[in-house]
Amino acid sequence: MTACSSSGGDSAPVGAEPAGDPVVGGSARIAQVREPVTLDPAILANNWVGQALLGNALFGTLLVDDPSTLEVEHKLATDFSTTDGGATFTLTLRPGLMFSDGTPLDAQAVAFNWDRLRDPSVASNSLAQASQVAATEVVDDTTLRITMASPNPHFAHAVTSSSLNWIASPIALGKGREAFDAEPVGAGPFVLTEWTRQDRMQLERNPDYWDAPRPYLDAITLITVSDVNQRTNVLTSGAVDLVAESSWSALRRAEQAGFPTQIVPEGGGQYIALNARRAPFDDVRARRAVTSALQLDGIDSAVFEGNGEVPSTLFPESSPFFADIALQEHDPDEAQRLFDELAAEGKPVEFTFLATSLVEIRTVAETVQAQLGAFDNVDVKVEVLDYAAFMPRYAAREFDATIWSANVQEPHTTLWHQFHSASSGNVAGIADAELDAALEAGRAATSPDDRLEAYTTVQQRLADLDVGIWYVRAAPSVIHVPGLHGARMYALGSPLPEELWLTASG
Numbered sequence: 001m002t003a004c005s006s007s008g009g010d011s012a013p014v015g016a017e018p019a020g021d022p023v024v025g026g027s028a029r030i031a032q033v034r035e036p037v038t039l040d041p042a043i044l045a046n047n048w049v050g051q052a053l054l055g056n057a058l059f060g061t062l063l064v065d066d067p068s069t070l071e072v073e074h075k076l077a078t079d080f081s082t083t084d085g086g087a088t089f090t091l092t093l094r095p096g097l098m099f100s101d102g103t104p105l106d107a108q109a110v111a112f113n114w115d116r117l118r119d120p121s122v123a124s125n126s127l128a129q130a131s132q133v134a135a136t137e138v139v140d141d142t143t144l145r146i147t148m149a150s151p152n153p154h155f156a157h158a159v160t161s162s163s164l165n166w167i168a169s170p171i172a173l174g175k176g177r178e179a180f181d182a183e184p185v186g187a188g189p190f191v192l193t194e195w196t197r198q199d200r201m202q203l204e205r206n207p208d209y210w211d212a213p214r215p216y217l218d219a220i221t222l223i224t225v226s227d228v229n230q231r232t233n234v235l236t237s238g239a240v241d242l243v244a245e246s247s248w249s250a251l252r253r254a255e256q257a258g259f260p261t262q263i264v265p266e267g268g269g270q271y272i273a274l275n276a277r278r279a280p281f282d283d284v285r286a287r288r289a290v291t292s293a294l295q296l297d298g299i300d301s302a303v304f305e306g307n308g309e310v311p312s313t314l315f316p317e318s319s320p321f322f323a324d325i326a327l328q329e330h331d332p333d334e335a336q337r338l339f340d341e342l343a344a345e346g347k348p349v350e351f352t353f354l355a356t357s358l359v360e361i362r363t364v365a366e367t368v369q370a371q372l373g374a375f376d377n378v379d380v381k382v383e384v385l386d387y388a389a390f391m392p393r394y395a396a397r398e399f400d401a402t403i404w405s406a407n408v409q410e411p412h413t414t415l416w417h418q419f420h421s422a423s424s425g426n427v428a429g430i431a432d433a434e435l436d437a438a439l440e441a442g443r444a445a446t447s448p449d450d451r452l453e454a455y456t457t458v459q460q461r462l463a464d465l466d467v468g469i470w471y472v473r474a475a476p477s478v479i480h481v482p483g484l485h486g487a488r489m490y491a492l493g494s495p496l497p498e499e500l501w502l503t504a505s506g
Helices: 052-060 107-118 157-160 177-182 228-236 247-255 283-294 294-306 334-343 359-372 387-395 411-419 433-444 448-465
Strands: 027-032 063-065 071-076 079-083 087-092 133-140 143-148 189-195 201-205 219-224 242-245 262-263 267-274 349-356 377-383 401-408 468-472 477-480
Touching: 027 052, 052 189, 052 201, 052 219, 063 157, 071 079, 071 157, 087 107, 107 133, 107 143, 157 219, 157 411, 228 242, 228 247, 242 247, 247 262, 247 477, 267 283, 267 294, 283 334, 283 349, 283 359, 283 377, 294 359, 294 468, 334 349, 349 359, 349 387, 359 401, 377 387, 377 468, 401 411, 411 433, 411 448, 433 448
Parallel strands: 027 219, 027 242, 349 377, 349 401
Antiparallel strands: 063 071, 079 087, 087 143, 133 143, 189 201, 201 219, 242 477, 262 477, 267 401, 267 468
16 A cells, blocks of 8 residues: 555556546445434544544535645635745635525635634633734635734645635524534535434535536535444445445555555654653653553554554655654663663652553554563553543543654644643643754744754654553555545545545446
8 A cells, every 4th residue: 555645636546547527426335433422513524533524525625735745725715825934924715706505605704713723611622723823804705804913924724724724604504503414504525315323324415516527426425434343344345336444454454355445654653652740650761661662563453453553653755854863772781781771779660551542552552561571670550441442531631651643744733732832732741942842843834944843853752761662663554446546635534525426437
């Protein structure tokens, strides 16, 4: 499997044949990983394991970016620019945009949505991105001026990777969540005609979509398949035409069976966060001991059948921010020395690994427990919770070790949020002045050389501080039948449904 460009149909995914020009018509069946709780765009998650395709279908996109080049392309917006180093931005919309109920999608509607996302009481998944905005000002129907809480010239990528990219009708949102779920109103390529919870959602072409002849499909039937093996089965049995995927093992099986796959190239990945706020991991030696003890190929074998991509550096070599700085090094002798040293000081490494009930997550925790069982002066317990019970514990940072993700493309968007001491998203609780300064320098810099210098320092500090154990690159991906074409993803594996089309035999 290789990472393919997300530039629409310009490059062929793995296993695909040249497709020719798009064909209008037909209905596709698509499997997503999680069913939404609500269709409120503030709550939907704009990533490949969330509800990215659904959000893009209902609301369209202001902007998209190419995950390989980070180049930004305008969609509902025609411009998003700054002239003062990211202290303020001007967003310009296409004139005459309309929501599916015939009301205007104008600058006031964008301001309403963005201001709403900034309200903590809304509990948006995109609060971290939206809270970077200090104020919005409607200049005219197509122009919105945005003042940032602090300068960020790279804020466009925070838009593309969050629900800031999705604008819903303020009138429809004002009717309340139940009414909005029954009749969501956006300006996307599709409209919802039916939602049978725990079963399926029916989407039909929006005849007034701004970018004709897109969407090419007449309809999409969207089902939720959370189990990775079941997702593979529904695809190979012909029950669906495309699945959003997150499992390296499933991708490998699909490729071997001849199904085209597309994977967004990303740095970082899933990591075991070691909570530096409390013992034992408030001591860097404890973090380094665990990091040195674990054999990551063993985790890959147990969890992903040896098919995962274990990250050795934060960025892949294809990234302009690549630095040859090892994230972690397997050194069992050093691990045992540190475990013994801490025990001699009365600080044995004893901790509980908090895991969700998802098979892959639980298996990671149990494999870590088994590997560390071979060492003296370390004791690991595993606590497994369902997702609903896990999230309050995670939010309160009531854990010693747990699994989280730091998937990196445009580095500021992820790294400041995940590892700056002032960020609410700092899961591992790391507070390091040199790391903070480098993250701030990377945020403010505009020249490639200055940014590379800043993020090289960030990579070195993350390695020195042993903030966690990156055990697998993310696999933001789609798998589809050969007769489906136009699979294109932006940002964190967010598929664009308006680009999909079927051949006559598809």
